[in-house]
Each structure stands twice: as C-alpha cells, then as structure tokens.
Amino acid sequence: MIILKTRDEIARMRVAGQMVAQVLSLLESQVKPGITTASLNALAEEECRKRGAIPVFKNYPNSRGGPPFPGAICASVNEEVVHGIPGKRVLKEGDILSIDFGVLLDGFAGDSAITVPVGEVDPEVARLLQVTEESLMKGIQQALPGHRLGRVSQAVQQWAEKNGFSVVREYVGHGIGRAMHEDPPVPNYGRPDRGPVLKEGMTLAIEPMLNMGTYKVFTKIDDWTVVTQDGKHSAHFEHTVAVTSHGPEILTLR
Numbered sequence: 196m197i198i199l200k201t202r203d204e205i206a207r208m209r210v211a212g213q214m215v216a217q218v219l220s221l222l223e224s225q226v227k228p229g230i231t232t233a234s235l236n237a238l239a240e241e242e243c244r245k246r247g248a249i250p251v252f253k254n255y256p257n258s259r260g261g262p263p264f265p266g267a268i269c270a271s272v273n274e275e276v277v278h279g280i281p282g283k284r285v286l287k288e289g290d291i292l293s294i295d296f297g298v299l300l301d302g303f304a305g306d307s308a309i310t311v312p313v314g315e316v317d318p319e320v321a322r323l324l325q326v327t328e329e330s331l332m333k334g335i336q337q338a339l340p341g342h343r344l345g346r347v348s349q350a351v352q353q354w355a356e357k358n359g360f361s362v363v364r365e366y367v368g369h370g371i372g373r374a375m376h377e378d379p380p381v382p383n384y385g386r387p388d389r390g391p392v393l394k395e396g397m398t399l400a401i402e403p404m405l406n407m408g409t410y411k412v413f414t415k416i417d418d419w420t421v422v423t424q425d426g427k428h429s430a431h432f433e434h435t436v437a438v439t440s441h442g443p444e445i446l447t448l449r
C-alpha cells in the first residue's frame with residue numbers, strides 16, 4: 196500500500212531530508228586520501244546525536260540471517276555497490292566512495308546517497324559518477340502526478356545505457372515516509388507503462404546504482420557488502436523526492 200503524505204507531513208520530511216543533506220555535505224568535505232570510512236561513520240553518528248536524529252541504518256536487520264548493520268552510514272568503495280560496512284579501510288587516491296545515509300527525525304525518514312572521488316580519479320570513473328548522478332536527475336524529472344512509476348525507471352535506465360553503463364537490477368529504490376522503506380519498490384530499469392500511477396503526496400527514494408561492466412552483483416561473506424560480479428567500479432546516488440502538483444521536490448537537495 197502506498198501511503199500519501201499531507202503537506203504538513205512533507206514539510207516534516209523536508210526537515211529530515213535537509214539534515215541528511217547537510218551531513219552528507221559535511222562527510223563529502225572530509226573525504227580525502229588517508230582517512231578511514233570508520234572516521235566518516237563516527238562523524239555521522241555524532242551529527243545524529245547532536246540533532247536528536249536516529250541513524251536508521253544502524254542495527255538494521257539482515258535479510259540473509261547475518262548480523263544487523265553496524266554503521267550509521269553505508270560506505271561502499273570502488274567495486275562495492277551498496278551496503279559496505281564502515282571500518283578500518285583507509286581511502287587512497289583514485290578510489291571512489293559511495294556514502295549512503297538515512298535518519299529518522301521527528302518521526303519522518305530521510306535517505307540520500309552520494310558517490311565521491313578520493314583525490315584524482317580515472318576520467319572514465321569520473322564519468323561514471325557524473326552519469327549516475329545525471330541518471331538520478333533524469334528519473335526525478337519524471338516523478339510527476341499522472342505518470343506511471345515506470346517513466347522514472349525508464350529515464351534512469353536510458354541515460355545510463357546510452358552512456359555505456361549498466362544498471363543494477365537486484366537493488367532498487369523505495370517509498371519512504373514514517374518508515375525508511377515503504378511501498379512501492381522503485382526499480383532503475385523497466386518499461387514506462389509499468390508500475391503505479393504517481394500521485395501528489397507520494398514520497399520516493401530514487402537511487403540508481405550504475406556499473407562500469409556487468410549489472411550483475413553478489414553479496415560478500417559478511418552478508419552485507421554488495422559487489423559487482425566482475426570487480427569493476429560502481430556508483431550510487433540517491434534522493435528522497437516528493438511528488439507534488441508543481442513538480443518533483445527533492446527533499447534531500449544539498
């Protein structure tokens with residue numbers, strides 16, 4: 196069931212979304228060769244504590260029966276697609292780091308992700324980041340009342356594939372509101388005539404994951420970290436978006 200939000204509820208989601216955006220900007224400014232992903236995680240946790248927000252990823256149950264997620268952020272490096280566990284890994288020049296962060300603030304969720312270059316990266320990797328963010332924006336532009344959700348999915352996929360990258364199938368975006376994950380699932384691929392008709396008051400987390408090689412992925416032995424099957428790089432961008440009568444509103448805009 197898709198839960199429609201009132202204007203007041205969207206206003207509260209905007210507050211949560213803006214907090215997520217501010218923390219991601221802060222984390223982005225800290226990314227440089229020599230730091231660990233654990234240090235970024237500690238910073239995110241500290242910001243949650245200061246602002247009275249709940250870091251929703253922390254202790255998130257594992258659908259594979261493994262341990263709950265230990266971090267406030269997902270930190271996914273290079274061939275890691277999503278759900279990387281922050282830890283002692285030291286970032287080095289040329290890496291890319293996807294930071295995914297979500298909170299519950301005043302009863303509402305915000306969820307956003309960015310992929311950040313560590314120092315100077317290979318031009319083709321830089322292009323992957325750019326096209327992934329662009330594909331997110333192409334999808335968001337289609338989040339209009341009266342459109343089927345498939346229009347969003349198709350726009351993401353077309354831009355990704357036109358630019359020579361592949362779209363991860365196994366992980367998708369989601370509705371979001373009082374819970375981090377609500378209906379409907381938001382795939383980053385598919386036909387424009389599929390999916391529910393979008394309505395004013397729907398709130399969606401749109402989150403393309405693009406790979407340089409195959410779209411196929413697998414989960415590592417830690418039961419969390421998703422990596423590309425061919426070991427090539429992957430990027431991830433995400434925004435929480437409200438469908439409104441005057442167009443899509445990006446609640447996590449930085």
Ligand code: MG
Nearest residue numbers: 295296306307
């Ligand atoms: Mg996220």
Ligand code: MG
Nearest residue numbers: 306400402433
């Ligand atoms: Mg999400």
